[in-house]
Amino acid sequence: MEKRIDSNLQIEGEPDQWVHSACLLCSNGCGMDIAVKDGRIAGVRGNPDHPVNFGHLGPKGKHAWVANNDRQRGTLPMIRRHKGAAMEQVDWPEAMDFFIARFRAAWDQGHENLACYNSGQLTLEEFYTLAKLWRGGLQSSNIDGNTRLCTATSATGLMANFGADGPVASYVDIDQADLLCLYGHNVAESQTVLWERMLAAKKNNGGRIIVVDPRKSPTVRQGADLHIQLRAGTNVALMNGLIHLLIRREAVREDFVNAHTSGFPMLKTVCDEYPPERVAEICGIEQSILETAADWIGGTEKMVSTVLQGFYQSVEATAASSLVNTVHLLTGAIGKPGAGPLLMAGQPSAMSNREAGADGSYPAYRNPHNEKHMRELCALWNIPFDDFHPEVPNDILTMMESAERGEIEFMWVIGTNPLVSLPDQNRSRKILDKLFLVVQDPFVDTESVALADIYFPTAMWGEKTGCVTNAERSVNLMLKAVEPPGQARSDFDIFIDVSRRLGFLDQDKKPLIGFQEPRDAFEEWRRVSAGRPCDYSAMTYELILEMGAVRWPCNARHPRGTERLYEDLHFWTGIDDCESYGADFLTGNKHTRDNYKHIDPKGKAFLKPAHYRRQPNPVTEAFPFLLNTGRLVYHFHTRTKTGRSDVLNRRAPHAYVEIHPEDAARHGIALGDTVEITSPQGTWQGLAMVVDSVRQGEVFIPFHYGQGLEAANQHTWYARDPVSKQPQFKSSPVALRKLSFGAPEQWLVDRLKELDGSMTVPFAMRT
Numbered sequence: 176m177e178k179r180i181d182s183n184l185q186i187e188g189e190p191d192q193w194v195h196s197a198c199l200l201c202s203n204g205c206g207m208d209i210a211v212k213d214g215r216i217a218g219v220r221g222n223p224d225h226p227v228n229f230g231h232l233g234p235k236g237k238h239a240w241v242a243n244n245d246r247q248r249g250t251l252p253m254i255r256r257h258k259g260a261a262m263e264q265v266d267w268p269e270a271m272d273f274f275i276a277r278f279r280a281a282w283d284q285g286h287e288n289l290a291c292y293n294s295g296q297l298t299l300e301e302f303y304t305l306a307k308l309w310r311g312g313l314q315s316s317n318i319d320g321n322t323r324l325c326t327a328t329s330a331t332g333l334m335a336n337f338g339a340d341g342p343v344a345s346y347v348d349i350d351q352a353d354l355l356c357l358y359g360h361n362v363a364e365s366q367t368v369l370w371e372r373m374l375a376a377k378k379n380n381g382g383r384i385i386v387v388d389p390r391k392s393p394t395v396r397q398g399a400d401l402h403i404q405l406r407a408g409t410n411v412a413l414m415n416g417l418i419h420l421l422i423r424r425e426a427v428r429e430d431f432v433n434a435h436t437s438g439f440p441m442l443k444t445v446c447d448e449y450p451p452e453r454v455a456e457i458c459g460i461e462q463s464i465l466e467t468a469a470d471w472i473g474g475t476e477k478m479v480s481t482v483l484q485g486f487y488q489s490v491e492a493t494a495a496s497s498l499v500n501t502v503h504l505l506t507g508a509i510g511k512p513g514a515g516p517l518l519m520a521g522q523p524s525a526m527s528n529r530e531a532g533a534d535g536s537y538p539a540y541r542n543p544h545n546e547k548h549m550r551e552l553c554a555l556w557n558i559p560f561d562d563f564h565p566e567v568p569n570d571i572l573t574m575m576e577s578a579e580r581g582e583i584e585f586m587w588v589i590g591t592n593p594l595v596s597l598p599d600q601n602r603s604r605k606i607l608d609k610l611f612l613v614v615q616d617p618f619v620d621t622e623s624v625a626l627a628d629i630y631f632p633t634a635m636w637g638e639k640t641g642c643v644t645n646a647e648r649s650v651n652l653m654l655k656a657v658e659p660p661g662q663a664r665s666d667f668d669i670f671i672d673v674s675r676r677l678g679f680l681d682q683d684k685k686p687l688i689g690f691q692e693p694r695d696a697f698e699e700w701r702r703v704s705a706g707r708p709c710d711y712s713a714m715t716y717e718l719i720l721e722m723g724a725v726r727w728p729c730n731a732r733h734p735r736g737t738e739r740l741y742e743d744l745h746f747w748t749g750i751d752d753c754e755s756y757g758a759d760f761l762t763g764n765k766h767t768r769d770n771y772k773h774i775d776p777k778g779k780a781f782l783k784p785a786h787y788r789r790q791p792n793p794v795t796e797a798f799p800f801l802l803n804t805g806r807l808v809y810h811f812h813t814r815t816k817t818g819r820s821d822v823l824n825r826r827a828p829h830a831y832v833e834i835h836p837e838d839a840a841r842h843g844i845a846l847g848d849t850v851e852i853t854s855p856q857g858t859w860q861g862l863a864m865v866v867d868s869v870r871q872g873e874v875f876i877p878f879h880y881g882q883g884l885e886a887a888n889q890h891t892w893y894a895r896d897p898v899s900k901q902p903q904f905k906s907s908p909v910a911l912r913k914l915s916f917g918a919p920e921q922w923l924v925d926r927l928k929e930l931d932g933s934m935t936v937p938f939a940m941r942t
């Protein structure tokens with residue numbers, strides 16, 4: 176991809192300074208500089224020397240920084256003295272006293288009475304500090320990040336084959352590949368700059384792109400050479416069908432499989448049951464499409480596969496994603512230039528959370544069921560192993576169910592907006608309302624803050640220093656450019672304060688969290704991560720500034736980082752290396768160390784089979800459509816940042832529903848009409864988009880929009896993948912009816928053009 180400097184500067188003349196940073200609005204983690212004028216952020220520009228984006232920025236990166244200067248930034252803490260009372264502004268000492276008193280009161284009932292739900296928006300240093308506080312200090316298993324909703328399956332899918340988390344290939348491999356397979360990944364909208372890089376690679380290499388997606392998304396329109404438009408919920412059947420054909424056509428590299436993998440006979444037995452005729456019928460696709468895909472996949476070793484929400488947000492998520500890795504292992508397309516699976520993250524710091532352990536993992540991909548790993552962690556933290564009780568953390572939906580039963584009373588929500596993002600919004604609202612809820616956020620007006628009993632105002636991107644890891648293991652450093660407004664504090668400072676006030680000490684009676692600055696936390700993290708897959712031991716802030724970004728592992732063997740994992744074809748599957756002893760794809764039951772002793776592949780990769788199973792919530796006569804939810808190019812998550820940009824909002828001010836033209840005709844619906852969508856969970860009302868981006872019998876609503884009638888999560892539910900516990904956001908049965916005629920506004924007409932391919936989804940929006 177050629178260098179270019181995209182910028183958006185909203186002042187006359189030059190800023191006072193440019194400060195090194197990275198975009199925090201998707202997992203691409205584009206390098207950028209922040210313009211500072213009179214102590215305020217005044218714009219951004221892409222960094223042309225950054226190895227991820229070469230100066231390119233997408234619409235969100237260019238425009239969402241205005242959120243920093245928004246009037247709804249929180250400047251003082253607030254507390255609600257009792258349920259039903261109004262929130263009142265107080266100073267930090269009073270807010271902290273109130274927090275600690277309620278925290279201790281809940282803790283007196285048992286440490287599992289408290290829960291923490293954090294964000295993919297914190298820095299590595301903040302995640303590490305929080306993980307140390309919660310696991311080393313409180314020792315509660317109730318901690319999760321909003322990565323659970325987005326890309327938790329990336330971690331479990333990678334562990335299933337390779338023993339540990341860690342995206343295998345990198346963007347350098349995308350540059351060199353001649354086949355890109357995008358599984359459930361609408362990259363043209365979710366990571367626009369990565370899409371530019373993919374299109375440049377395709378052009379340079381004369382390569383091809385396969386897209387697997389029930390929607391004819393902008394990615395399909397702009398770049399697919401083959402679109403597998405399968406039925407929602409049939410990913411595992413598709414993968415089994417592809418593997419069946421690879422075996423039948425002798426495209427499997429037997430020498431490679433024998434030398435480097437374990438489990439082929441059982442995989443073959445299962446995939447024998449998926450001949451193309453059966454798979455075509457299950458998936459609702461032409462058999463020839465499947466055969467062409469198998470031909471292309473079997474015909475090259477220079478193949479990179481990306482995986483995202485279309486595979487992750489499903490009840491068979493881990494199985495389907497692991498089978499993508501399996502295809503690479505069967506064809507030998509791994510561990511060499513231009514080849515490898517790249518199970519994507521959604522937010523740039525989601526990866527940092529997985530590494531540091533403030534979600535479903537333990538620091539540096541340690542295995543909580545391996546005594547050696549936990550003894551090592553206790554020694555690093557200087558806490559007694561005999562008093563340490565590591566437990567696998569609960570996922571957010573399990574915590575919500577516990578709260579519903581009254582088993583959790585106190586929840587600390589950090590930098591995320593669960594009222595909008597969690598499934599089954601009406602149920603989630605009732606549960607959140609019942610809790611003693613602390614919300615720590617840069618903005619005072621989010622839907623979740625409205626339910627809070629305590630509000631802590633925080634610094635955001637540009638107002639604090641720290642690292643974030645992108646989807647291909649590149650670690651960026653974001654430097655503090657300006658002060659946060661009023662008395663807002665960084666999450667990092669709040670965690671240290673809370674730990675000190677709760678009296679968490681190490682075994683020398685010194686503060687458990689002994690550092691005061693992000694750089695000191697990073698130095699400790701380098702020691703904690705040493706020797707593990709995400710090894711930072713040779714990485715420094717200076718090295719990151721010099722290189723723009725550094726891919727881990729970065730250690731004595733790879734002092735300037737590592738382009739791709741597993742070049743030696745030795746995987747993290749040994750019994751004392753692996754991050755997890757694995758779990759059954761169907762039930763989620765975890766294997767024990769004793770079980771693992773019998774299957775320990777000692778450094779070979781696993782090939783794990785999975786049978787297709789019918790969706791637990793099929794359409795019915797009353798609810799005959801399947802609802803899919805997903806992202807728009809103009810917004811990020813629940814719009815707490817992008818919703819504050821006029822430029823972005825003008826392009827996508829409201830939710831809408833995509834309806835296939837034949838379904839629309841049967842219901843007398845035209846573009847711009849108001850329609851109602853109902854399900855057993857709730858009611859949605861909004862505008863109709865009539866377009867063949869969706870299959871007949873399926874509809875699509877973007878999930879970004881708040882509570883009430885515009886919220887797609889009116890209809891989603893608490894079903895989840897048994898292993899990754901990622902919710903099924905992609906197929907909920909619903910009914911559709913027209914409410915009233917309407918004339919489409921210009922933004923809806925423009926969106927239609929983006930979806931039908933007559934207008935290109937913008938890369939940079941040069942407004």
Ligand code: SF4
Nearest residue numbers: 198201204205233236
């Ligand atoms: S692709 Fe866009 S949103 Fe993602 S990091 Fe880059 S500029 Fe930000």
